[in-house]
Amino acid sequence: MDFITENDRIYAVDSSGKLLAEVTFPATNGVATINHTFVDASLRGEGVASQLVKMAADKILADGNKIGATCSYAVAWFKRHPEYHLTCSGPEACRIDLGR
Numbered sequence: 001m002d003f004i005t006e007n008d009r010i011y012a013v014d015s016s017g018k019l020l021a022e023v024t025f026p027a028t029n030g031v032a033t034i035n036h037t038f039v040d041a042s043l044r045g046e047g048v049a050s051q052l053v054k055m056a057a058d059k060i061l062a063d064g065n066k067i068g069a070t071c072s073y074a075v076a077w078f079k080r081h082p083e084y085h086l087t088c089s090g091p092e093a094c095r096i097d098l099g100r
Contacts, residue, residue, distance in 0.1 A: 001048070003055065008032065010055050023052040023074075025060060025067075032060040033068035053077045 001012050001020070011022040020043060024036040034056055039048045053074050060067045069075045 001043075003052075005055075005059065010052055010059070021048050021052055023049075023056045023071075025056050027060075027063075027065050030065055031068045032056075032063070032065040033070055034060075034074040035070045037071050037073045049073055050077060054081075 003010050003012050003021075008026045009022065009024045012020045014020055018040075019038070020040045022036070022038045023034060025032040025034045027033075034053065037049050037052060039052075054077075056074075057067055057078075069078060
């Protein structure tokens with residue numbers, strides 16, 4: 001699957017332009033918050049959402065931002081990945097520190 005990367009969004013579409021997968025992470029004041037993850041039903045169970053969140057986290061860090069997460073899938077993903085140190089700053093967002 002070919003993903004398209006924008007400043008605050010990573011997504012994939014099929015040949016007709018139908019959205020197949022997406023993660024969004026708008027940035028404010030140096031924190032990019034993963035606030036939405038979508039995977040079409042035809043792709044569920046194939047690890048696409050996990051791939052999207054990891055790609056988003058890597059892009060956010062490469063851009064020099066901190067990571068926040070309000071999307072319930074993203075929050076759960078970070079808890080399952082011990083290589084990311086999750087420090088919650090409140091119910092509306094969590095920050096991720098890779099120990100860098």
